[in-house]
Amino acid sequence: MRTTRKRALALTAGIAGIALVATGCSSGSDDEGGDDAGSGDSDEKITLTISTFNEWGYEPLLEQYMDENPSITIEHNKFGTSNEARDQFNTSLAAGSGLADVVGIEIDWMTEVMQYSDQFTDLASDSVEGRWQDWKVGQATTPDGKLVGYGTDIGPEGIAYRSDLFAAAGLPTDRAEVAELFGGEDATWDDFFAVGEQFAAASEVPFYDSGAAVYQGMVNQLEAAYETPGTDEVIATENADVKDIYDTIMAHTELSAGLQQWGEDWNNSFQTDGFAVMLAPSWMLGVIEGQAEGVEGWDIADVFPGGGGNWGGSFLTVPAQSKYPEEAKALADWLTAPEQQLVAFQTSGNFPSQVEAQESEEIKAITNEFFNDAPIGEIFATRAAAVTVAPYKGANYFPINDAMAQAINRVEVDGTDDATSSWDKWVAEVEAIG
Amino acid sequence: MSTTPSIPVIAQTAGRGAARSAARRRHQASGAGSDRKPGRLTYVLMSVVLLASAYPLYFALQLASSTSADIAQNPIPPLLPGSHLFENIGRVLAADIDLWQAMFNSLLVSGATALSVVMFATLAGYSFAKLRFRGRGPLLVFVIGTMAVPTQLGVVPLFIVMRELNLVGSLWAVILPGMVTAFGVFWMTQYLEGALPYELIEAARVDGASMIRTFWHVALPAARPAAAMLGLFTFIASWTNFFWPSIVLGTTNPTLPVALQLLQAGFFKDMALIMAGVIVSVIPLIALFAVAGRHLVAGIMQGAVKG
Amino acid sequence: MATQTAPTRARPASDPSRSPRRVGFSQRLGKWDVKLSPYLYISPFFIIFAITGLFPLIYTGWVSLHDWDLLGGQGDFVGFENFxxxxxxxxxxxxxxxxxxxxxxxxxxxxxxxxxxxxxxxxxxxxxxxxxxxxxxxxxxxxxxxxxxxxxxxxxxxxxxxxxxxxxxxxxxxxxxxxxxxxxxxxxxxxxxxxxxxxxxxxxxxxxxxxxxxxxxxxxxxxxxxxxxxxxxxxxxxxxxxxxxxxxxxxxxxxxxxxxxxxxxxxxxxxxxxxxxxxxxxxxxxxxxxxxxxxxxxxxxxxxxxxxxxxxxxxxxxxxxxxxxxxxxxxxxxx
Structure with a gap:
């Protein structure tokens, strides 16, 4: 008897050490999950988590929300890129846990997410009626009418340029003149590349940063680039428009700096006069400003080739996993209200998707010092109004589009392929996906 | 799943085996050590080697003490570190990715893993080395055999299992598979075979001590030097582990390597900030190295035989 | 390498499993203690390794023979199609x-x-x-x-x-x-x-x-x-x-x-x-x-x-x- 007890004691002692440490970790992870209490009386202190990516300008807003709602603590989990956020989203959704209470999702993988709409809380409510344009709401609504996400921002595109490099090449520098140079309201992609030739003739600096980025601008003007709306049948490789765009990019590689967007060398090139022009969705302004810190001469022109263009834009969703769906929904509602998105726009350049915000007087008054005091509110409002196409992005949009960026980079950045062989590789990849 | 340690852990045995023979043969050899006098060239070459093993860390320091704009403009960083180190470290600690949390997580995971590996390996090693039981031989062979098995390849089912247990995202998911290593068992078996005389065990038993009491009071103290070494190596292996934590932990509750990866994955890449993160992540282990480095060297070379 | 320490081992004379009996330590409990303890001590390793090391490795084979989606879970048996x-x-x-x-x-x-x-x-x-x-x-x-x-x-x-x-x-x-x-x-x-x-x-x-x-x-x-x-x-x-x-x-x-x-x-x-x-x-x-x-x-x-x-x-x-x-x-x- 004595011996067994001793043994048990000793074993317990041994394991206690581990258990002790272990208790520490479980409490650590609990904090993250924010479930330090049962579900919700309104007075009870709760912790909500929200995950976003890149830069959404939410910091001051979340502070404000916590001030106004003392019972709520918010933890903000920010992913570097949309790709990263998507990877994590998949894993957590698979795990059935680990998603934040409010999850930010980008339009490029929104359709993918819509397949699992039963894993999300229906966000439909009177308070958000008419908040967005129909096309934005449509992207987040299931066929049976469930609203999965609240629109946050959209990415209307303008042309960001280095006025100093333009001046050196003998081109106009004033943003209105530059807009005209690119063709003004009737700007076409031909105009864009023609200006490129003109610039290249007079300057050593490459014209634009990356062919893949220009491709983004062009492909977002197609109604259905890769998949048939409704059936989601993959048509990417047969779509003549896609091939045309690809060929156009390939025909102008000499205008490109041959940098891989987001890559190490791309980052550096902002500091070393790596290129003169960049197609810039509103949210890109924050990125440029960050990378080009201390560089003078950036400006933005109110013009975009081929009609308006939209790149990116996101939604806030509330996964069914959330322990506090009501509170999470309230937070998402509040964040995506016009007033708040206006603040976000000022903070990070994410252009609001809310009709009221877009038409507001406040937005017209917003300028950006870094871009030579450009009236970015007004510019992007015009740019948003010029967007006529809401491209269809099906369940496989993201991987197909990602593979295309790589296809262009193979030729432009790496030089491992020529235009033809890289296209063939892309086709093979798409076939493997579909 | 023992994941990354496969190299250090098993390679150790070679060092240990070799060292054992070294220890044994030192008596046979006419004189200890080499009589050859190293030439100046040897010192020069060794200095180059040392420079190569230290420079990458210094490079991180050079960048971490600079600004991103400077880094972009000067691919070759200035020889002396800049003046922005503490500013950058402050920024990275205040960044969206919570490095404090990550460091805390890493400490917990590595500490718990090391403790548990040492505990279970000592128990099993004692049993294999000093106790008699049916199946001992084949079981030990099995243990040795599994040292070479790339258990990392079981990630897919392991993830499915962790999901069933609702542990995805929890530190437990990283700790559990690391709680035992075949190498640890082998290591402790080897050590205890030589370091624990039967007479001691027998004496305890004669005094009426139970088996576990004997283990606790006799085997455990004798195992201490090897256990410390095993703990040290397990701690480092766990601290530097990335593959499995990156899959199962995700970003809400990262360990340091996972947090570093997140730092790099941003659209907006602030090199000075990233390198400051590298410095922060490296400091704890460099400190450990400063304190226990000679033991690490000894551990690899002598397998802690002489502890 | 495992044999290198053999000389120091002198097991026959001092085998602990026998020593208790020799000194007359023969209560039932003591016997079970001696018999079971070795297995008990090695069991944590084998149990944990089986669950987190061996089983996943083998189960990988099973998963590889199925349609198995990260989100959707186990699907049909597909034989070697994945391969x-x-x-x-x-x-x-x-x-x-x-x-x-x-x-x-x-x-x-x-x-x-x-x-x-x-x-x-x-x-x-x-x-x-x-x-x-x-x-x-x-x-x-x-x-x-x-x-x-x-x-x-x-x-x-x-x-x-x-x-x-x-x-x-x-x-x-x-x-x-x-x-x-x-x-x-x-x-x-x-x-x-x-x-x-x-x-x-x-x-x-x-x-x-x-x-x-x-x-x-x-x-x-x-x-x-x-x-x-x-x-x-x-x-x-x-x-x-x-x-x-x-x-x-x-x-x-x-x-x-x-x-x-x-x-x-x-x-x-x-x-x-x-x-x-x-x-x-x-x-x-x-x-x-x-x-x-x-x-x-x-x-x-x-x-x-x-x-x-x-x-x-x-x-x-x-x-x-x-x-x-x-x-x-x-x-x-x-x-």
Whole structure:
């Protein structure tokens, strides 16, 4: 008897050490999950988590929300890129846990997410009626009418340029003149590349940063680039428009700096006069400003080739996993209200998707010092109004589009392929996906 | 799943085996050590080697003490570190990715893993080395055999299992598979075979001590030097582990390597900030190295035989 | 190695399992204690290893025979379709090529460098511990951190290394754009971290070589180099085999460094540095196809086994070919 007890004691002692440490970790992870209490009386202190990516300008807003709602603590989990956020989203959704209470999702993988709409809380409510344009709401609504996400921002595109490099090449520098140079309201992609030739003739600096980025601008003007709306049948490789765009990019590689967007060398090139022009969705302004810190001469022109263009834009969703769906929904509602998105726009350049915000007087008054005091509110409002196409992005949009960026980079950045062989590789990849 | 340690852990045995023979043969050899006098060239070459093993860390320091704009403009960083180190470290600690949390997580995971590996390996090693039981031989062979098995390849089912247990995202998911290593068992078996005389065990038993009491009071103290070494190596292996934590932990509750990866994955890449993160992540282990480095060297070379 | 301590073992006289009986400690409980304790002590290892190591490995086979979606879970039994699918993908073969190439670039130079450095350390250097600790320093740096530092150094346009190359009049290398240089860069990270570690292993082995062998060689008039080739290398044979084997098992699973070599973590636009484990991750967690990921895991497992065996045979061959003295040496060496 004595011996067994001793043994048990000793074993317990041994394991206690581990258990002790272990208790520490479980409490650590609990904090993250924010479930330090049962579900919700309104007075009870709760912790909500929200995950976003890149830069959404939410910091001051979340502070404000916590001030106004003392019972709520918010933890903000920010992913570097949309790709990263998507990877994590998949894993957590698979795990059935680990998603934040409010999850930010980008339009490029929104359709993918819509397949699992039963894993999300229906966000439909009177308070958000008419908040967005129909096309934005449509992207987040299931066929049976469930609203999965609240629109946050959209990415209307303008042309960001280095006025100093333009001046050196003998081109106009004033943003209105530059807009005209690119063709003004009737700007076409031909105009864009023609200006490129003109610039290249007079300057050593490459014209634009990356062919893949220009491709983004062009492909977002197609109604259905890769998949048939409704059936989601993959048509990417047969779509003549896609091939045309690809060929156009390939025909102008000499205008490109041959940098891989987001890559190490791309980052550096902002500091070393790596290129003169960049197609810039509103949210890109924050990125440029960050990378080009201390560089003078950036400006933005109110013009975009081929009609308006939209790149990116996101939604806030509330996964069914959330322990506090009501509170999470309230937070998402509040964040995506016009007033708040206006603040976000000022903070990070994410252009609001809310009709009221877009038409507001406040937005017209917003300028950006870094871009030579450009009236970015007004510019992007015009740019948003010029967007006529809401491209269809099906369940496989993201991987197909990602593979295309790589296809262009193979030729432009790496030089491992020529235009033809890289296209063939892309086709093979798409076939493997579909 | 023992994941990354496969190299250090098993390679150790070679060092240990070799060292054992070294220890044994030192008596046979006419004189200890080499009589050859190293030439100046040897010192020069060794200095180059040392420079190569230290420079990458210094490079991180050079960048971490600079600004991103400077880094972009000067691919070759200035020889002396800049003046922005503490500013950058402050920024990275205040960044969206919570490095404090990550460091805390890493400490917990590595500490718990090391403790548990040492505990279970000592128990099993004692049993294999000093106790008699049916199946001992084949079981030990099995243990040795599994040292070479790339258990990392079981990630897919392991993830499915962790999901069933609702542990995805929890530190437990990283700790559990690391709680035992075949190498640890082998290591402790080897050590205890030589370091624990039967007479001691027998004496305890004669005094009426139970088996576990004997283990606790006799085997455990004798195992201490090897256990410390095993703990040290397990701690480092766990601290530097990335593959499995990156899959199962995700970003809400990262360990340091996972947090570093997140730092790099941003659209907006602030090199000075990233390198400051590298410095922060490296400091704890460099400190450990400063304190226990000679033991690490000894551990690899002598397998802690002489502890 | 397991037999090396045998002489100290003197088991028959002092076998603990018998000692209790001898001193008349014969209560039931005591007997059970003696009988069960050994199993009890080894059971945590076997239980945990079975659950977290062995079972997943075997269950991988089961998963690989099914449609198995990360989000959707287990689907239909599909036989070997996942395997044929994977084997039909150009990326798989590319990944395999890259993995092997990176492995060669890391293991071969590493073993050579480690032996050479060990030989230098084996000379009577002053401040021994300093040098030994110095070479081991990189070992405590996590591969992720190593990769962050080196991928910056190896940046194509803005990296330290290409800038230095250009400054001394050489043309820059496409460290990220071309496959082979990318493999070299990634192998450099591996070598950075592990060379010192292996150096110490070789050093220990060298110090185990009886010095009288060298003395005899000196009397025979053998040069330093000759001694190194004819005595040191053959005597290191078991250690070389060990280091190569372990670096095979670890090296073929390489993931951290290639994952971190650029910020997208996909192995490059043309998958210049996609490795098999990276491909496994991509299939399972990016494309949410666990079935195919499991198939890749099994394939890699098989490849590792083949490589381990082949390496064993080759290394044994190389290390044993030379030196008539070797047999004499081996005669003295119980190993």
């Amino acid at each position: 044929t699918q994977v084997l039909g993908q150009a990326y798989f073969w590319k990944a395999l090529r890259n993995t092997i190439s990176i492995f060669l670039w890391s293991s071969v130079p590493q073993v050579i460098a480690a032996i050479v450095i060990a030989a230098m350390l084996d000379a009577n250097l002053r401040a021994k511990t300093f040098w030994r600790m110095g070479v081991l320093l990189p070992y405590v740096v996590a591969p992720v951190a190593v990769a962050l530092v080196f991928s910056k150094m190896f940046a194509d346009d803005s990296g330290l290394i290409n800038t230095v190359l250009e400054n001394i009049g050489l043309s820059p290398v496409g460290w990220h754009s071309e496959a082979m240089p990318a493999h070299v860069a990634i192998a450099t990270m591996v070598n950075f971290r592990w060379t010192g570690y292996n150096t110490l292993i070789f050093l220990a082995a060298m110090q185990a070589i009886p010095r009288d062998l060298y003395e005899a060689a000196v009397i025979d008039g053998a040069s330093r180099w000759r001694q190194f080739i004819s005595i040191t290398i053959p005597m290191l044979r078991p250690t070389i085999i060990f280091v190569v084997l372990t670096s095979t098992i670890g090296g073929l699973q390489i993931y951290d460094e290639p994952r971190m070599y650029d910020q997208m973590g996909q192995g490059g636009n043309d998958r210049q540095w996609l490795t098999v484990t990276l491909y496994l991750y991509e299939l399972g967690w990016r494309n949410t196809n666990l079935g195919r990921a499991a198939a890749v895991a099994w394939l890699l497992f098989m490849i590792i086994v083949v490589f381990a065996v082949a390496n064993y045979l080759i290394t044994r061959r190389i290390a044993s070919d030379s030196a008539p003295k070797q047999r004499r040496v081996a005669g003295r060496n119980p190993r």
